[in-house]
Amino acid sequence: MATVKKEFFTGTTIAIAQRLLGAYLLHSTKFGNVIGRIVETEAYLHQRDPASHAFRGKTKRNAVMFGPPGHAYVYFIYGMHYCFNVVTAPDEHGEAVLIRSLEPVRGIDAMRYFRGVESVGQLCNGPGKLAKALNLNLADNGKPLWRGPLRILRPDSFLNFAKPPRRSEIQRTTRIGISSGVDLPLRFYLKSSSHVSRTL
DNA sequence: TGCCTGATTGCCT
């Protein structure tokens, strides 16, 4: 298992949204390490993106988005769900990448316990689902992702010589579950994956 | 202070 370096989080938010595909998200829990392969992401920008939490400026809730890149931005939504994001862009630029789906890799029984669901295909195929499967909540907001109990692992962490996905493997579409900025093509997922929240 | 909405999910028809 090779954790990414801090430099992994430099570049445009859109580039990082694509770079994260094929990488892994690890969380160390009381039931051991829980790991999933990232197969679906969405970019949320600062300006020109009304769907972004950062669009209306910095607040107590979204402050982490405006901090340095490579940290976790976790927020509570709909009174019952958490969503996990990777902060991108330099200080004072409120941008992040929402992780929408994972393919379960390790700690699947722990995921089942946290989710209360058996089917592997239903464990992490949605932003609220994966946060629950990895036992993520507001306590994880602001944590670094290149060291510590919550980390991003390189795409070659599990399969020998596994390379990042080719550009042709990545499908780009509009985002899901928003009411403004619906026309922006800022969602990315791996065409070959059967674990995305939904295709096209 | 009060009202409305939301980067969702799961259950019901």
Place this chain on the structure above:
DNA sequence: GGCAATCAGGCAA
């Protein structure tokens, strides 16, 4: 496909 659950943040007053 429709809709309830459930509550913190954001904005109007």
